[in-house]
Amino acid sequence: VENGKLAYQWASNYMSILHKIKQKNQKGNPLFGFKLGLCLHITRETSVLVMTARDLGAEIALCSANPLTVNQEICTFLSSEGINTFAWRNETDEEYNSCIRSVLDFKPDIIIDDGSDLHIAAHKYKSKRVCGGTEETTSGVKRLKSLQTKKRLLYPVIAVNNAFTKYMFDNRYGTGQSVIEGIIRATGVFLGGKKIVICGYGWVGRGVAATARGMKALVIITEIDPIRALEAYMDGFYVKPLIEVAEIGDIFITCSGQKEVIRQEHIERMKNGVILTNAGHFDVEIDVKYLKSMDCNPVRLLPYVDCYSFDGKKVYLVAQGRVVNLVCADGNPSEIMALSFANQLLSIIFIAKND
Numbered sequence: 001v002e003n004g005k006l007a008y009q010w011a012s013n014y015m016s017i018l019h020k021i022k023q024k025n026q027k028g029n030p031l032f033g034f035k036l037g038l039c040l041h042i043t044r045e046t047s048v049l050v051m052t053a054r055d056l057g058a059e060i061a062l063c064s065a066n067p068l069t070v071n072q073e074i075c076t077f078l079s080s081e082g083i084n085t086f087a088w089r090n091e092t093d094e095e096y097n098s099c100i101r102s103v104l105d106f107k108p109d110i111i112i113d114d115g116s117d118l119h120i121a122a123h124k125y126k127s128k129r130v131c132g133g134t135e136e137t138t139s140g141v142k143r144l145k146s147l148q149t150k151k152r153l154l155y156p157v158i159a160v161n162n163a164f165t166k167y168m169f170d171n172r173y174g175t176g177q178s179v180i181e182g183i184i185r186a187t188g189v190f191l192g193g194k195k196i197v198i199c200g201y202g203w204v205g206r207g208v209a210a211t212a213r214g215m216k217a218l219v220i221i222t223e224i225d226p227i228r229a230l231e232a233y234m235d236g237f238y239v240k241p242l243i244e245v246a247e248i249g250d251i252f253i254t255c256s257g258q259k260e261v262i263r264q265e266h267i268e269r270m271k272n273g274v275i276l277t278n279a280g281h282f283d284v285e286i287d288v289k290y291l292k293s294m295d296c297n298p299v300r301l302l303p304y305v306d307c308y309s310f311d312g313k314k315v316y317l318v319a320q321g322r323v324v325n326l327v328c329a330d331g332n333p334s335e336i337m338a339l340s341f342a343n344q345l346l347s348i349i350f351i352a353k354n355d
């Protein structure tokens with residue numbers, strides 16, 4: 001408990017905006033009587049959001065937004081504070097889904113999600129009580145927009161991701177730093193002079209590219225949107241189709257939110273010892289199925305590095321293709337998450353006040 005508490009206190013020092021929002025809204029406990037269901041990466045910063053919402057009167061149930069992004073010490077600390085915490089590190093897919101169902105069984109009034117797995121489950125099981133929700137990330141907003149287009153969205157959701165004070169800082173600067181940190185922590189590789197191929201020059205891609213350049217890597221961008229490709233070019237990056245740079249890249253980082261961006265035809269061309277990593281929300285951007293079809297017994301060389309051997313070469317996959325900054329590092333810095341979670345907290349209070 002003590003380690004989790006210290007980590008919470010450390011993050012809390014850098015998240016004073018949440019304390020200010022709490023002070024401003026403390027009168028009348030605006031969240032009193034509301035049950036919050038949260039599905040977020042369980043980091044020290046998440047514990048600050050959870051404790052602040054609790055102090056404003058909410059009852060809370062929490063699960064993780066990814067089976068591998070759980071800080072166990074934070075879970076222990078939150079449980080000791082009476083927060084219903086349904087998460088542990090290294091959940092199987094089945095356990096992950098059962099944790100989501102446990103949060104729904106808690107019958108939340110407001111759902112706070114990152115990636116929309118909890119929202120989608122709430123729709124599947126037709127949870128009646130939910131009066132509104134929030135969504136933290138680009139990929140989750142996309143899933144909800146598709147529900148809305150089909151007129152199947154059952155309750156209003158605030159797209160927190162789409163706040164300028166979220167994507168501008170979290171997706172770009174925060175993720176830009178923490179993705180590079182995750183790669184270094186997982187592999188220990190030196191980045192200076194390495195050819196790093198970044199797939200996608202959106203908010204996350206821009207941030208990762210800037211940090212990689214700051215580490216003196218040779219950064220190459222691949223992008224399907226011509227305007228963003230031109231932007232990358234004018235930012236001084238080498239911009240090429242992935243198929244043309246597959247054979248020269250040392251490290252590939254997917255930042256697109258799309259499926260199978262790195263596929264067989266790219267992997268076949270890659271050199272021996274190539275490192276593949278993903279910064280997008282879901283583990284769909286690198287075709288891991290193809291890697292598994294070529295080597296069904298990859299060797300775990302380091303806690304987050306699997307080596308696939310085939311065609312006389314080795315391909316190193318980091319974090320099983322899952323979101324590298326949260327699996328291999330601690331996610332985004334506290335100052336950054338203060339901005340994102342300020343948007344979350346204000347949205348939760350807004351939903352509660354307008355119920």
Ligand SMILES: NC(=O)c1ccc[n+]([C@@H]2O[C@H](COP(=O)([O-])OP(=O)(O)OC[C@H]3O[C@@H](n4cnc5c(N)ncnc54)[C@H](O)[C@@H]3O)[C@@H](O)[C@H]2O)c1
Nearest residue numbers: 137138139200202203204222223224225256257258280281
């Ligand atoms: N790791 C984190 O902490 C973190 C933080 C924020 C967002 N995300 C996730 O990162 C992903 C990207 O988010 P974003 O806000 O940058 O989205 P974005 O929409 O701003 O950027 C995605 C970019 O990828 C490009 N793209 C799509 N398919 C491509 C392909 N096949 N090849 C090359 N480029 C392609 C798009 O044109 C777009 O410019 C999402 O999954 C999001 O949920 C992760």
